[in-house]
Amino acid sequence: LFIVLGLIMVPLAADAGGPELRASHRTGANARVAANLPADMIATLTSTYTTKELEEDLVVVxxxxxxxxxxxxxxxxxxxHRKALRIPMGINTLIAGKGVVADYDQNGVDDFMQGLDFNTMDSVFDPYKPNAPILSYRASDDRYFMTIGSLTVRIEITQGGTGDWKQRYLTTIPVTGTPSGWATDQYVSPLQFNEKTYEWVAYHPEHWWNPDTLEPNFGxxxxxxxVAAIGRSYSKRCIGCHTTGFRESMSQDGNGEWIYRPFxxxxxPPDYKEQYPDYDRDGIPDIVNIGCEACHGPGSAHILGGGDPDEILAPSTLDTYESNELCQQCHVRTxxxxxxxxGYPYRDDVGENWIPGRTEMPVSDFYSEHAGWWPDGKTSKQHHQQYEDLYNSSKPTFAFHEIKCVECHSPHKGGKHMVVxxxxxxxxxxxxxxxxNTLCLACHATHGAFEEITPEMVAEYEENEQEIGAIVSAHSYHPYGPERSMGLSRCSKCHMPKTAKSAINYDIHGHTYEPIAPEKTLMYQEQGGMPNACAVSCHAQKVNSFGLGYDPDIGVWDAQFxxxxxEDLMYWYGPGGMWWDTEHEESSAKRAIENSLAPGAYVPKSEDHAGSE
Structure with a gap:
């Protein structure tokens, strides 16, 4: 069987050996994208992979x-999604999303180029002096380094540093016992730079210093x-959610190192070279980060099939559960x-990862949940738990409209949070x-408290802002100023409060959509308390509404403050509340409390989604 592609003929196996696109995901479309790829691109693809790999239709291109x-x-x-793992390059220094962004003193020179020595300053690394980290940069070969005691390691890859949360650093360690003189795996350094506070914090320092003696673990x-026994392996703990596909099953070599083989x-592309690090150090740039095929599935059969739509997954054809599975691959703590x-979804008994469009079993069969919750068991305390949050809400199973992640977030968009x-x-x-508020009102207009708002009014927001604001304020009991610094009457301030931590307290929105009532802070005092939406979004540190002053420690929820x-907030939002009565039978606030205390996330089960218990 031959398919004409551009100007060349590419042989395809008549009976491919790998799993086909699931029948339920075939579009049945007659039209196909004209795969007029240049001949040299096709030649490059077919020369990069073995015939067997291409016949199995599981090649990430x-x-x-x-x-x-x-x-x-x-x-x-x-x-x-494409910017998480990057090669640190001097030309990209201090450019968010491209280079090293660490600049603790904001002097315009990155801390590696500056030669920052934590032994000569006060920092979180004080317990490890005189063996605290020393940062350096060598311009002659464009290399970043970290020294701890007598060990100097290369900073091979950076993670993060997009201007939102933090940046971490993956290292290559010089060792004895390997042909190259370097460890094979990538090991996470103890350095974390928090972008919002310009602060260095220690990330799992026990992998680099002995917790008892505080001496370096390595010579x-x-x-x-x-190194394999003590170091923090990125391949073992992290890579599954920061790459697109596994060329081979995960393995452990004779030295105990964990081996990930990327495609x-x-x-x-020359302009984005930093996005293609040589993760396995075989001399070839690798496909890491989250690319098109992380959601659409492997693309080789689609390309070599002349753009056959039945050889690639079209997420737009999926039902709600299947669509949300694409995000579930990574936005869970597992x-x-x-x-x-x-530390990611994977069948470690048989060496299989979940493949969009190809794997029959649901993603939930590839992991056990290890989420970090506040004491109510529903509110996220740790980051990358958005899928658990969503299914702790009624949104994806709502009788009138089941919500998909992609209705609010576009995987094809840039910008913060990739909001549509x-x-x-x-x-x-x-x-x-x-x-x-237009993101929320686009759907909530004409319903409930917003029945007097039409979609046309939302589409022409500036012309209708005053009328919309009056209606929203009647619901929120607050002035209308969602675009101001305090976000007055902004939907997400109450319904998606930031309760989880990525870099600092609190920098990740919840996705249960339930406004956390103040009484829950008191309800769980014996467990250390927990945030409520009113306090964490505004009243703890942004406004002194009740003469109590400002919260001296936003990370603590069982102090007298x-x-x-x-208690003051409960006068307005709580049992018998003046604005929202959490005990009144018809109160939406009562339902919010009941929903947030309900046992267990509801995950729909059906014949199509067997095994999703």
Whole structure:
């Protein structure tokens, strides 16, 4: 069987050996994108992989092949999914989303180039002096380094640093016992730079210093077996959610190192070279980060099939549960099953990862949940738990409209949180933003408290802001100023309060959509208390509404200040509340409390989603 692609003929196996696209995901479309890829691109693809790999239809080819035909992919490299893992390069210094962003004293020189020595300053690394980290940069070969005691390691890859949360650093360690003289795996350094506070914090320092003696764990060139036993392996703990596909099953070599084999990047755009690190150090740039095929599935069969739509997953055809599974792959806090070997969804007994469109079992069969909750068991305390949050709400199973993640977030968009910038209602286009409430009102208009707001009013927001504001204020009992610094009457301030931590307290929105009532702060005092929406969004540190002053420690919820503030807030939002009565039978606040205390997340089960218990 031969398919004509551009100017060349590419042989395809008549009976491919790998799993086909699931029948339920085939579009049945007759039209196909014209796969007029340049001949050299096809030749590069077919020469990069073995015939067997291509016949199995499970080859991840990389975004550059997608961009060749799909014009919307032109922004692919600006999406934050693509920017997590990067090669640190001097030319990109202090550029968010591209280079090293650490600059603690804000002097315009990154801390590695500055030669920051934590032994000569006060920092979180004081307990480890005189063996605290020393940072350095070598311009001659454009290399970043970290020294601890007598050991100097290369900073091979950075993670994060997009201007939102934090940046961490993956290292290559010189060792004895390997042919190259370097460890094979990537090991996470103890350095974390928090972008909002310009602060260095320690990240799992026990992997670098002995917790009892505070001496370094490693000498100048430690045996590789020691590094494997003590070091914090990125391949074991993290890589599954920061890459697109596994070329081989995860394994552990004779030295105890964890081995991840990525797909090689046969095409690397010069302007985005930093996004293609050589993760396994075989001399070939690799496809890491989250690219097109993380959601659409492996693209080789689609390309070599002349753009056959039945050889690629179209997420727009999926039902709510299946669509949300694409995000579930990573936006959960998990361990692999059945042995808990890896820190991401993976079948560690058979060496399989979940593949969009190909794997019959649901994602939930590939992990056990290890989420971090506040005492109510529903509110996220740790980050990357958005999927658990969502299914702790009624949104994805709502009788009138089941919510998909992609209705609010676009994987094809750049910008903070990748929020959609427009919603289409029939022929009406509604520009959307979280900060002015249009993202929420685009759907909630004409319903409930917002029945007097029409979609047309939301689409022409500036012309109707005063009328919309009056209606929203009647619901929120607060003045209307969602785009001001305090976000007055902004929907997400109450319904999506920031309760989880990525870098600092609190920098991650909840996704249960339930406004956390002040009484829950008091309800769980014996467990240390927990945030409530009113306090964490505004009243604890932004405004002194009740003469209590400001919260001296936003990370603590069982201090006298927290109890006093919760009691004052309950006069308005609580049992018998003047604004929202959490005991009244018809009160939406009562239902919010009941929903947030309900046992267990509801995950729909059906014949199509068997095994999702």
């Amino acid at each position: 990389g975004d550059e092949y997608c961009i060749a035909c799909h014009s919307w992919s032109a922004i692919t490299h600006e999406v934050k 100048p060139r430690p045996p590789v077996e020691e 090689p990047a046969s095409l690397v 361990a692999s099953v059945p042995n808990g070997t890896y 910038t427009r919603i289409q209602e029939g022929e009406l286009t509604i520009p959307t933003s979280n900060d002015n 927290d109890r006093d503030l919760a």
